Amino acid sequence: MRLPRSVLFGAGQRRAIGSVTASLGRRALICTDARLSADPAFRTMLADLAAAGVETHVYDQTQPDLPIESILECVARVSDFAPDVVLGIGGGSCMDLSKVVAVLLAHGGQISDYYGEFKVPGPVLPLVAVPTTAGTGSEVTPVAVVADKERGIKIGIASPHLIPVAAICDPELTTTCPPALTACSGADAMTHAVEAFTTLARPIDAMLTQEHVFVGKNALSDHFARLAVKSIWDSLKPAYDDGSNAAAREELMLGALAAGCAFGTAGTAAAHALQYPVGNLTHTAHGDGVATLLPFVMQFNRPACTPAFAELARIVGLGTPESSEEILSQLFIDGIAALFASVGIPKSLEQLGLAEDQQEFVAENSLLAGRLIKNNPRPLDLDAMRRITRAAFAGDRERLLDGVNLNLQKAD
Numbered sequence: 001m002r003l004p005r006s007v008l009f010g011a012g013q014r015r016a017i018g019s020v021t022a023s024l025g026r027r028a029l030i031c032t033d034a035r036l037s038a039d040p041a042f043r044t045m046l047a048d049l050a051a052a053g054v055e056t057h058v059y060d061q062t063q064p065d066l067p068i069e070s071i072l073e074c075v076a077r078v079s080d081f082a083p084d085v086v087l088g089i090g091g092g093s094c095m096d097l098s099k100v101v102a103v104l105l106a107h108g109g110q111i112s113d114y115y116g117e118f119k120v121p122g123p124v125l126p127l128v129a130v131p132t133t134a135g136t137g138s139e140v141t142p143v144a145v146v147a148d149k150e151r152g153i154k155i156g157i158a159s160p161h162l163i164p165v166a167a168i169c170d171p172e173l174t175t176t177c178p179p180a181l182t183a184c185s186g187a188d189a190m191t192h193a194v195e196a197f198t199t200l201a202r203p204i205d206a207m208l209t210q211e212h213v214f215v216g217k218n219a220l221s222d223h224f225a226r227l228a229v230k231s232i233w234d235s236l237k238p239a240y241d242d243g244s245n246a247a248a249r250e251e252l253m254l255g256a257l258a259a260g261c262a263f264g265t266a267g268t269a270a271a272h273a274l275q276y277p278v279g280n281l282t283h284t285a286h287g288d289g290v291a292t293l294l295p296f297v298m299q300f301n302r303p304a305c306t307p308a309f310a311e312l313a314r315i316v317g318l319g320t321p322e323s324s325e326e327i328l329s330q331l332f333i334d335g336i337a338a339l340f341a342s343v344g345i346p347k348s349l350e351q352l353g354l355a356e357d358q359q360e361f362v363a364e365n366s367l368l369a370g371r372l373i374k375n376n377p378r379p380l381d382l383d384a385m386r387r388i389t390r391a392a393f394a395g396d397r398e399r400l401l402d403g404v405n406l407n408l409q410k411a412d
């Protein structure tokens, strides 16, 4: 496993921010956005940091999906302050900004120097991550995703050095998420959990963890993925329906955290590879993109994942004790599609805003995400990506049944 040194979880844990940070440094750069910096909860966190003897500099102009210009602006603004610890407080965009800024402050260079795996040469400034969405899991993962408009790509910087030293997960910080954000970020987390549970397991040798940041599924990542799938399954709709439901908010955040722990080790696969070009073309949120794609990717992958999907179906209570693995695996795919539809996730790439003539671009460019392609449980080539893209564009999973007539209950 690759994990933070400390993970604090539960309602009220944000009040630990002062002492956690003071144990790491005295000059804290805080990466957040304009919404949170105007929130009273944020001012309380600043007061707690000051009371713990930590001087702060707040950068509150983080842009969703992290265009590299905004990272450079943050670094330029902070150069005189010379922080010795960096806090990311907000959604995945704020936490990812804190990671990339911590790299640049420690090592200099261009952001593109660090694209890919293992390009960060050594430790970065210590990071403290405080998520305000139940979604990305960035508070525990070794990756930051940036949008490089010049190259027309979203790309990851993946290194164990990017794992925050401490994650402070307080579900009370998510109660302000409107339903659409709850759905998008929660479905993102479910996608992490399902993809982590079904990535390839790699042959183990002494160099596995030295050559791959994401090492494929294993017993420990599976453990987190199961917890994540069950927690998100139970809580996504209740948290979407009633944002003030504290129990659902807590369960959803636990699921998102566990999903981050799972994919931060195992990795993700085809849904994420396809989302990169889809997100670039449609300018839609990462979570909406991966969640729209997930049921189609699962349908394509089903022949390689039948026992895994069947196990997840049992965990969430689908089927009967007599149901075969064939039936259970399809029920789980249908169940995920129905859950996502119930919280307003688009049912097709067309609904998401992709144009018909952009399908080929998506299929071709998805293959550029090599680290995600190599993780997928069923081999992927251009033909496979075309099939998934076309089925997802049309919103028609039956196109991916490979002629198998399962005669199953259909999802909504």
Ligand SMILES: NC(=O)c1ccc[n+]([C@@H]2O[C@H](COP(=O)([O-])OP(=O)(O)OC[C@H]3O[C@@H](n4cnc5c(N)ncnc54)[C@H](O)[C@@H]3O)[C@@H](O)[C@H]2O)c1
Pocket: 033, 035, 036, 063, 064, 065, 066, 090, 091, 092, 093, 094, 096, 132, 133, 135, 136, 137, 138, 141, 142, 143, 144, 145, 173, 174, 175, 176, 177, 178, 181, 184, 185, 188, 286, 287
């Ligand atoms: N590093 C990782 O492991 C990882 C994993 C998945 C996604 N990501 C990245 O994370 C980003 C998406 O993050 P996200 O889904 O958390 O959204 P986000 O950080 O992009 O924020 C989206 C919007 O939600 C608002 N918001 C955040 N918290 C809120 C709250 N509590 N109440 C009301 N509004 C709130 C923000 O102000 C912003 O306007 C993308 O850039 C994606 O690529 C990173």
